[in-house]
Amino acid sequence: MTLKVNDPSAEYTAGQGDRDLIDALMGGTAAMRAVGEKYLPRFEMECPEDYKKRLACATLYPAFSETVKNMTGRVFYRPINRDEVADDLKGDIENIDLQGNDLDVFAASWFSSGLAYGLCHALVDYPKTAGLSSRADGVLTLQDAKAANLRPYARLVRPHDLIGWIVEIQNNVSTLVQARIRETATVRDGAYGAKLVNRVRVLEPGRFEVWEEPEDSRKADWTLVDEGQTSISSIPLVTFYSGRTGMLQAKSPLLELAHLNIKHWQEQSDQDASVRFARIRIVYAAGIDGEAKISASAESVVQLPAGASMGVVQGSAESVKVGSDSLAALEDQMREAGAKLLVKSSQATKAVAQAKSDAIVEQSALGAMAQGLEDAIDQVLQIMAEFRGIDDGGHADVNDDFDALDDQAAGVDGLTKLVASEIISEETAFNECKRRGVISNELDWQAEQERINSGAVNGVPV
Structure with missing residues (x-):
């Protein structure tokens, strides 16, 4: 065609x-x-x-x-x-x-x-x-x-x-x-x-x-x-x-990861239904004339004819836990699937042009x-x-050093723990973050404290 x-x-x-x-x-x-x-x-x-x-x-x-x-x-x-x-x-x-x-x-x-x-x-x-x-x-x-x-x-x-x-x-x-x-x-x-x-x-x-x-x-x-x-x-x-x-x-x-996310979408819907059912109690009565009128409450005692019975149907808490565990396992699988982009492998390699050699180094999929x-x-x-009409457009250098970012995050986490242990002050941690390039050098400690105390987060009043 x-x-x-x-x-x-x-x-x-x-x-x-x-x-x-x-x-x-x-x-x-x-x-x-x-x-x-x-x-x-x-x-x-x-x-x-x-x-x-x-x-x-x-x-x-x-x-x-x-x-x-x-x-x-x-x-x-x-x-x-x-x-x-x-x-x-x-x-x-x-x-x-x-x-x-x-x-x-x-x-x-x-x-x-x-x-x-x-x-x-x-x-x-x-x-x-x-x-x-x-x-x-x-x-x-x-x-x-x-x-x-x-x-x-x-x-x-x-x-x-x-x-x-x-x-x-x-x-x-x-x-x-x-x-x-x-x-x-x-x-x-x-x-x-x-x-x-x-x-x-x-x-x-x-x-x-x-x-x-x-x-x-x-x-x-x-x-x-x-x-x-x-x-x-x-x-x-x-x-x-x-x-x-x-x-x-x-x-x-x-x-x-996309297929896992679809599976989570479907199982989350099932889990929501399971939780709703587990929260609802359905009272039933058996062995009673269909036209008989009965009433029950937490403060009253119900008299039933011989051979009759009453009970409550409710979803199992165990089934809710099974569903919750399944969702948590799926979320772990999704995190692992995404994190694989950061795993360095000999299958994802690059030439080190900066060194002007033929050396090959290990690289993550994201780095490639x-x-x-x-x-x-x-x-x-x-x-x-x-x-x-010019001969050469030149070259742009895109970041592919993710180890530095992980090291930086670990450094911030370490500073946070030192503050929590009262080994250093919050202001010292703030200044150290500036020194390490985590936050802008233009930020001022006093100004940031005033913003925090005023209840503003990212410039938006809360």
Whole structure:
């Protein structure tokens, strides 16, 4: 079957199930409730109304999303070193996406999405220059570009939005020759309104097309609304991988954690039902005429006819404990699954370029991912350099030393224990944290005490 411009490729469709799973987990409790029976099946004898009530009470233990957040925090607890970035680009990366985000913020989002889904892309682009030249021949000068504030920029392309691609072998190298990216644009709607339209951007070496969805896609095909040439000969798309399985294909390195988190979501719902049942006492009476009226209370004695009996049905506390233990075991498994990214292994290695040798050192999976992000950022810088007409974009240094962070955390914990033992004062611990770079040197002890005493936490009154 011939694909239309908006049709996802088979490779894209094959990964939809994993993306849906991760979308729901990253979206939290609200997103998990929204997909309903997909991840919280309805019991065979459970009526729809009872299921809705159970679903409305279900809550997600955010193991997956918190692992992504915490691992991203480890990589970016120290800012990206930009000393070796080309001087001509240092101003550009202060607002690298033209949305006000600098390189660190942009790269953190890139890494976070790439870690969660296995990959994420960055597209390097340049504003349209038609009609901006001051020359009769239409050639854009440096003065024209400066006057119009034209410069290269990057934008994230989530794995959801790269809906198709074609790779060919050229000079024995796998080369991307076409990419289709789904995007939305805001356009004017009448004199005062605006509306969103769906588009697909088609990129090929040296050229691009933009196709737009018609208002009624049942009656019309997508329309070509823009096309043109680019000043570089390759497709300016850079992919960061955390779990590469092939070119532009990947599996999330946290996929097993995702499945464990779904299992916890389901068992937590069962546990909640078990706890509710254990808290409710159901009084029953047997051997009594069905029309007989009886009443009972804590202060009264009930007389029953011969052969009749009364009792209480209540859920077993033991069953509640079994469920609680099962959830705790699952939480331990999830912590272990996430922590594996920090385990150093000879399977995840890197060349020590700084030592200018061929030495190979042990590295954690997270460290290898940080190095992969560093390489991807360097590719973005190089493409930006090409757009600017300079030879070398330079190099950005991404933190991959997580031992230092662990040592720092251990040091803070040690200071806390010394304060608790009244061996040192809180002010001494505060100053020591400043000396070690744990907190900013600009913080003042007296000012912080006033904030604490006023009941303000992180600048928000409580």
